[in-house]
Amino acid sequence: MMPHHVDRADTKKGIYKAGKHAFIFKPSTEKTMQRRKLMVSEVSFNRSSRFVPFIVQSTLDIIDNCMDESKVHEFVEISNVLTFDAFTSILFGSDQKELANKKYPFVMPDGSTKGMCLRDCVINSFKDHYSQLFHPLTAMARFLSDYNLCNPFKRDQKNLDTYLNALKKMFENAKDPNSISKRILANSDLSHFEKLHDINAFMAAGAETSSHGVASTIFLLKKFPEKLEKLREELKNHGVTKEYIRQGKFSMEDLAELDYLSYVVKESFRYESPGPEAFVYTPKRDITIRGVPIPKGMMIRNEIYSTHYNPNYWYKPFEFAPERFDVESSFYAEARKAGKAGPTHSRRTFGVGVRSCPGMSFATLEIKIAVAVFAVMIDWTFEGDLLTREGARFGIGSEVP
Numbered sequence: 001m002m003p004h005h006v007d008r009a010d011t012k013k014g015i016y017k018a019g020k021h022a023f024i025f026k027p028s029t030e031k032t033m034q035r036r037k038l039m040v041s042e043v044s045f046n047r048s049s050r051f052v053p054f055i056v057q058s059t060l061d062i063i064d065n066c067m068d069e070s071k072v073h074e075f076v077e078i079s080n081v082l083t084f085d086a087f088t089s090i091l092f093g094s095d096q097k098e099l100a101n102k103k104y105p106f107v108m109p110d111g112s113t114k115g116m117c118l119r120d121c122v123i124n125s126f127k128d129h130y131s132q133l134f135h136p137l138t139a140m141a142r143f144l145s146d147y148n149l150c151n152p153f154k155r156d157q158k159n160l161d162t163y164l165n166a167l168k169k170m171f172e173n174a175k176d177p178n179s180i181s182k183r184i185l186a187n188s189d190l191s192h193f194e195k196l197h198d199i200n201a202f203m204a205a206g207a208e209t210s211s212h213g214v215a216s217t218i219f220l221l222k223k224f225p226e227k228l229e230k231l232r233e234e235l236k237n238h239g240v241t242k243e244y245i246r247q248g249k250f251s252m253e254d255l256a257e258l259d260y261l262s263y264v265v266k267e268s269f270r271y272e273s274p275g276p277e278a279f280v281y282t283p284k285r286d287i288t289i290r291g292v293p294i295p296k297g298m299m300i301r302n303e304i305y306s307t308h309y310n311p312n313y314w315y316k317p318f319e320f321a322p323e324r325f326d327v328e329s330s331f332y333a334e335a336r337k338a339g340k341a342g343p344t345h346s347r348r349t350f351g352v353g354v355r356s357c358p359g360m361s362f363a364t365l366e367i368k369i370a371v372a373v374f375a376v377m378i379d380w381t382f383e384g385d386l387l388t389r390e391g392a393r394f395g396i397g398s399e400v401p
Helices: 030-042 045-064 075-092 094-101 118-134 136-140 142-146 153-173 180-185 192-223 225-237 242-246 252-257 259-271 304-308 330-337 360-377
Strands: 006-008 104-107 113-116 281-283 287-289 292-294
Touching (some): 045 252, 075 094, 118 153, 136 142, 153 180, 153 192, 192 225, 259 360
Antiparallel strands (some): 006 281, 104 113
8 A cells, every 4th residue: 555545544443543743653744754764763673782781681680570489470561661661761861760650640440549560551541542543432432532522532631741850850851861852852854842752652552562562472482392392402402591582692693693582572472463543544546456446544553453363365274374474484384385485575573665664673672582581591481371262362452361
């Protein structure tokens, strides 16, 4: 879908309201693509290599805080802390953690106010905005939602403003010359307002989806223990040990050599996409795609799960098989012989084309590092029958008991 035929649509509801000023929700104008280019340049694969020590240390900090084996930990929450702490250090510098951990007033559904750190503010704010999509008033009296005339819309906007004001302070107070905020602030092509809201989108969308990506991959590795053992064997063979990680030696060069780790993360993205839905698009004129007529202005989106499990594209699609990405494996050979090796456009976790996810490289890097460090440093399990229960998953919107 090229922007001159089909472009991103602004539904003006749900998370689109929360991030309405960010470039990721805007049509593909020259200005939008300029803003996207700036963000992509800061979180590209080559630039992201400097963030490896931050991510490794954030993962180790989480592990050290969860060493009491008598306690049960909520893994999505652990992943949220991990990804948010890493994002905070990388976006604003480690000296901004005090502002990130400060308690901000967040209005609850019953009208009471609860003090929340910035991480909990952003997670709850965007979840509340997402919930607006299913609120009866969104469909029955749209203007109430559009202008935030009553609760929950009015309350949700107040909480969003609290979060954005806190984010603005961190953005403007960034001192670390290597932080993304400091580098973006130095750019004179964009307004301060545009920069702030693009940072907001990167923080909110990136941290939340990455945390679910980590949780899903860790869950799938435990659900299929032979894959976990194969990953651990690879890490051991490449000298990635507990001591090696603790000494701060784990690097981008190591990641480049860990092929099976890449296969595991790719298969996790296919099997359990961190984000359940793609962005909404709309045709600029009447068009036909694959014989289906689509009138101008109709809202459409790429469907992720049906594509990731399409038996026309994927060999044994309901099997968790990282080997499907290993061109030297027997599984890949069988898939290729069947004509189902999974073409590039059948992998849609991050979208495709000029409007694909700008944080794809960074998110993949963060998840790879977290999974590798967890696999080497600790063992884990899940409560009850989670590992055998049909439908128990950890992607956003999945069935999580």
